[in-house]
Amino acid sequence: MEKKLKQSLIYKGKLLSLEVIEVVMPSGFRTSREIVYHPGAVGILALNEEGHILMVRQYRTALQGYIWEIPAGKLEKGESPLKCAQRELLEETGYEAKNWQFLLAFYPSPGYSSEVIHLFLAKGLIEKQPKFEADEEITISFFSPQDLEKLLKSSQPLDGKTALALMFLRQQGVKQGNSNYP
Amino acid sequence: MEKKLKQSLIYKGKLLSLEVIEVVMPSGFRTSREIVYHPGAVGILALNEEGHILMVRQYRTALQGYIWEIPAGKLEKGESPLKCAQRELLEETGYEAKNWQFLLAFYPSPGYSSEVIHLFLAKGLIEKQPKFEADEEITISFFSPQDLEKLLKSSQPLDGKTALALMFLRQQGVKQGNSNYP
Numbered sequence: 001m002e003k004k005l006k007q008s009l010i011y012k013g014k015l016l017s018l019e020v021i022e023v024v025m026p027s028g029f030r031t032s033r034e035i036v037y038h039p040g041a042v043g044i045l046a047l048n049e050e051g052h053i054l055m056v057r058q059y060r061t062a063l064q065g066y067i068w069e070i071p072a073g074k075l076e077k078g079e080s081p082l083k084c085a086q087r088e089l090l091e092e093t094g095y096e097a098k099n100w101q102f103l104l105a106f107y108p109s110p111g112y113s114s115e116v117i118h119l120f121l122a123k124g125l126i127e128k129q130p131k132f133e134a135d136e137e138i139t140i141s142f143f144s145p146q147d148l149e150k151l152l153k154s155s156q157p158l159d160g161k162t163a164l165a166l167m168f169l170r171q172q173g174v175k176q177g178n179s180n181y182p
Numbered sequence: 183m184e185k186k187l188k189q190s191l192i193y194k195g196k197l198l199s200l201e202v203i204e205v206v207m208p209s210g211f212r213t214s215r216e217i218v219y220h221p222g223a224v225g226i227l228a229l230n231e232e233g234h235i236l237m238v239r240q241y242r243t244a245l246q247g248y249i250w251e252i253p254a255g256k257l258e259k260g261e262s263p264l265k266c267a268q269r270e271l272l273e274e275t276g277y278e279a280k281n282w283q284f285l286l287a288f289y290p291s292p293g294y295s296s297e298v299i300h301l302f303l304a305k306g307l308i309e310k311q312p313k314f315e316a317d318e319e320i321t322i323s324f325f326s327p328q329d330l331e332k333l334l335k336s337s338q339p340l341d342g343k344t345a346l347a348l349m350f351l352r353q354q355g356v357k358q359g360n361s362n363y364p
Contacts, residue, residue, distance in 0.1 A: 001241050001248075002319065011192045011200060013216045018193060018200050021243055031317040033243040034195045036218055041293070059183050060292045061203055061215040066183075067292055074293070105339040108290035109297060110242045110249055111223070111256070112198060116339055118222060135213040137184065157287040157298055160342040168350035 001026065015039075015074065022121045038115035042085040043072040043161035045168060046097060046122040052142040053169065054125070055162075056092050059137060068143075068151060072117075081105075081118035089122060091131045093140045100125030103168055108160050117161050121168070145169055183208065190286050195220075197256065219298035225254040225269040225343035227350060228279060228304040234324040235309070235351065237344075241319060250325075250333060252344045254299075261298035263287075271304060273313045275322045280306030285350055290342050299343050303350070327351055 006022040017037045024030050032165055046054035057097055059069045073088030075081065082100060103119040132138055147165050158166070165171070188204040199219045205297040206212050240248045255270030257263065264282060272275055283303040290297055314320055325333070330348050334340055340348070 016216045026319055029316040034198045035244045062217045062296045063292055106345045107339055107341040110245055110341045112244055114244045134211040137208055157289055159289040159292045163288045
């Protein structure tokens with residue numbers, strides 16, 4: 001296992017912090033790791049009674065463009081993933097959900113980021129008022145599974161949590177023997 | 183759409199760079215975005231003749247622990263995703279593959295990172311010599327689909343590319359009508 005020799009904090013911001021860590025490998029080779037610390041996040045696969053998927057579209061500065069994603073957001077200090085998912089779903093889309101099921105947690109980028117994303121399935125949607133944050137500009141829409149498959153095949157990549165949500169949905173379609181499923 | 187007011191380069195390293203970008207929202211609200219730039223990466227779902235999955239285990243500084251993942255690596259300047267996948271598979275595992283198929287590309291963390299990961303399926307494996315880089319300490323193993331399902335259900339999360347690869351595998355199992363599939 002590599003050993004830490006020196007740790008330098010490069011940046012501490014409102015969302016991320018960045019450290020450069022000098023390490024020595026078991027072979028004796030010295031190198032450095034650039035590590036981003038992130039508080040963690042949630043993603044929500046929210047389905048209405050028809051089985052359509054609640055999606056949000058927003059501008060992503062990192063991608064220099066708009067992208068459709070499942071609703072998501074980052075964990076606040078001390079917040080449980082489920083509470084975070086419930087809060088973000090309401091804030092971003094104006095929906096509450098009666099039934100929540102944890103699907104999986106995953107590390108989106110273990111090579112440089114500590115982030116973990118917790119994915120939930122939400123059903124039994126109840127329409128309320130969205131509470132957009134001032135730094136968000138969000139459009140919402142329900143996608144049929146076919147719409148989402150088209151999005152997957154378009155030239156614009158999906159994001160990881162949305163791709164995983166789509167995969168879950170495909171399997172659910174298969175499990176339920178839904179012959180209409182693409 | 184948000185407009186960029188000011189862009190400050192905080193850090194430029196060997197893998198990542200970090201910018202803080204001041205933006206103004208359509209509402210007039212001003213905020214800042216912390217953005218990580220990454221060259222992009224590949225992941226490889228490599229299957230042997232039995233349908234077992236080639237996995238690599240390594241220490242991930244960002245997670246402060248070891249994790250099993252599908253083979254992966256970052257794009258070099260001007261390198262195509264396929265060339266990168268072929269290079270990384272050989273370097274990390276010592277295998278070449280006769281048949282390559284692109285599966286999908288996805289953004290692991292569009293909220294703050296420009297990274298895109300290109301996922302490939304590799305079959306027809308030929309054993310050669312691995313060429314580990316000096317900063318890598320890698321163990322390789324073939325996992326049965328059942329082993330990988332167990333890993334998914336363990337308390338340690340998978341990483342996103344490995345979870346997506348597992349989902350593809352499940353669907354392939356379903357498509358082929360493989361009744362042994364978990």
